[in-house]
Amino acid sequence: MKAKVHVTLKNGVLDPQGKAIHNALGSLGFEGVDEVRQGKVIELDLADTDEAAARAKVEEMCKKLLANTVIENYAIELSA
Amino acid sequence: MKSSILVFPGTNRERDVAHALVRAGSAEPAYVWHHDTSLPPSDLIVVPGGFAHGDYLRCGAMAARSPIMPAVIEAAAKGVPILGICNGFQVLCESGLLPGALMRNAALKFVCRDVTLEVATSDSPFTHSLAKGHRMTVPVAHHDGNYFADPETLKALEDGDRVAFRYVDNPNGSINDIAGILSENRRVLGMMPHPENATDPKIGRIDGQGLFTAIATALEGAAA
């Protein structure tokens, strides 16, 4: 089973990298971009076959290591 | 004074802080490898600067989960003073020993320069001999030193007199100009600047020595 973890900064946490990308997009002439937030994607290849068990495990990984819940949110996407 | 300095793969200022401690009268500190699970008897634990685990994932994230950290957390609970500098501050935040997080500098670039710090409280083993408002010039050298905490945490820090140092010229966008903070029991200090690189009269920078002298006198006083 494969898991994709999306880690993003929480709303309200300043994202200087997103801001810089936003500025760069503006200077390249891309208009109408209201906001840019940068995050990261972590791909995991799991031995589990049971979706609920896999989700629980990845959930724990996120809390323990993959995301810093002080400043980051995470979302888990599972696929066979 | 017996000090232990944690060493993770990628730690790179362990020798710098060891020199500063020895200059302040400490015995030669013990280097403790991240894979160890216990600490030698220590009056002080230092988490030094560097790029533990390459700063990959997040600065300090993997180091904060290394095998040695449960022993550090246990020592902290017993009141052993813990000093985290730069990457060490990031590790302490990631481990939950200190609140908040250190984010990418506001200017997005690594910054190495002298900054002026103001001592924000004398109430700690690290700053007891430094007057509140005392200014010192020490270097910073980091890419992710932009301190962030949510409003409640920030209020708790400010109300609890737990901001140890503030920048006079904020180099990284830290909230409330915070350069260093204390734990609730005031025995854990995390700071981004490098006092250990300003302790040598022959090099011409000595403002950081006061912090190490303060630690040494506090611990000797406690031992006596």
Add this chain to the structure above:
Amino acid sequence: MTIANTAITPEIVAEHGLTPDEYDRVLDIMGREPTLTELGIFSVMWSEHCSYKSSRVWLKKFPTERPWVIQGPGENAGVIDIGDGLAAIFKIESHNHPSFIEPYQGAATGVGGILRDVFTMGARPIANLNALRFGAPDHPKTKHLVSGVVAGIGGYGNCVGVPTVAGETEFDPAYNGNILVNAMTVGLARADRIFYAKAAGIGNPVVYVGAKTGRDGIHGATMASAEFNEDSEEKRPTVQVGDPFTEKLLIEACLELMAEDAIVAIQDMGAAGLTSSSVEMSDKGGTGIDLDLDKVPVREEGMTAYEIMLSESQERMLMVLKPEATEKARAIMEKWELDYAEIGFVTDTGRLRLSKDGEIKADIPVQPLVSQSPVYDRPYLPTPPRAVLAPEETTAPGDLMQALVRLMGGPNLSSRRWIWEQYDHLIMGDTAIRPGGDASVVRVRDTDKALALSVDCTPRYCYADPVQGGRQAVAECWRNITATGAQPLAMTDNLNFGNPERPEIMGQFAGCVVGMAEACDVLDFPVIGGNVSLYNETAGQAILPTPVVGGVGVLDDIEKRVPIAYGAEGLTLIEIGANTGWLGSSRYLRDIEGEDKGAPPPVDLALERKTGDAVRGLIADGLIEACHDISDGGVLVAVTEMALASRIGADIAPDAALPLHAWAFGEDQARYVVATNAPDTVIERLAALDIPATSLGKTGGTTLTVGSGMTISLDSVAEAHEGFFPTLMGE
């Protein structure tokens, strides 16, 4: 086992950058058609980058020996004795082409490569330097390249924990299509604990340590030897990606292993990776090496022998170990989470034999591969001399102080703070003189000694007159080290030029080498290693000849160092050396008047020596508070730089016998400005040696004043000086 078989066509030979003549020589050495892997090995070993085929006949001219030289050119890095049983190990190397294609990774891996060259020899790296050259500031690629290169150098050096303490940066349209990124590392070791690359001990294990091998940078070494064409920007896949974290582990692991009695020979896998490391080790030892490529740790599946041998994956080392030490070595590498693999052994066959998948993939006699590599004594055309330009033949600026502000705030003399604040220049706590002065000074840990380090070159002089330019590059580096009070001991050179197959480029090369060699000799400043980077041209447009000199000097008492900042009011500023207002090929003419004309200032080497030795003596005797060499921009720029560093003004008088702008901006050599409390003693001592010394005026106040009435506030100069980079970078 059988020899693997691929038909080698003339097209394949050409793709490997070998000429038909060179291929005939391959056939001669092999006595048969080579395998593809063998052809690849010949191709990289005989590339310009590895074989120095166009430059070798000239490099022999450099003086490489002096009593304090422990190891000259030919090893991973040069070694000098700095006293007290200690040695300084250093080298400079270019990463020009990769940095143009991918600035961050190109520059980062340049730093990684030169660090490995130094710690391979047993040294702990203690300082990094770099010499950078970019195109015109307004060229569309410049900003991107500056930002990527600086971030890459910082990203790597900061993470490995080695301070980046000095450098130089220049902008000129001649580098629009070919930037230069030259990186230098200086390390310290015990003089009796130096490690070399000589494979010895038949049957001893050959061990691979570090990162895994992937398909990175295959043919990087041949890329570095080929002129750019318009397709170059498509060559991205051959750029290697660096991992400073692994490098840091490799440094610590190697130094830990070196403290054991385990290593017979060690060589880093730089350009041409496993090929050059195994070939060089067996060649130096006069032995052979058998490697089983199935044992090489790989990152990707299905890698061929050809790919494994030519990969330029970073952060890897090859060692010959004592057989009894392998378990200890394995344990150390495991502790540092690095790959460790015994991949072969030393033989007495004199051949490099590679096997994979049960087949012999290559079987090459090492000695002919190295010694019969092509050498070209390429035709050269000396650069025609330029007419000497009298000061009166140059255009004076409308307003001297405004011209000064334009220079100080211009691309080439403005503050480089934007760059060096992105480098951790203070880690290790030993940086006593930071970037921004003449040479930087770094203390030798646990002693009172210090090293003074500087990198220098003035390409416009080299272009106008290669011999004088070559002399000047060496003299300026020597002068910068002298200006801190240190004794210059040795240098490393990075010779960056265009296409050597063009006689006029080869003429520049030959002239510069001759001039440098003369200077090294007179100044007792031997060359102990270096690097040649040719083919720095795009569509026939070559860079300015740029022979960068990286020098190291020693100061026995760190407390006797002097900075460029005079730090006090009321000191007397003295100009040492003769000012004739020499404006030919000057910074003033090039950047303010937009003119490239006139012969560059001649370099009288005996006078350089005499003047520098005298200045060093004055510093040693405690008579000097601050010292700055006079180079780009002349005496007024030198005084202004001292004032800016001090944040204290100065009031100085010009020489009425010269046109004002020529006095101010002329670039006569062998000159210094010193600030002193004892002007009479200083002038008397110099007079006794027949060295001209002129009192310029006094330090103090918040303005710079020249003569009567030409005044500008230091703040306004500082604003221009500090503003250039942030403005260029859009901040």
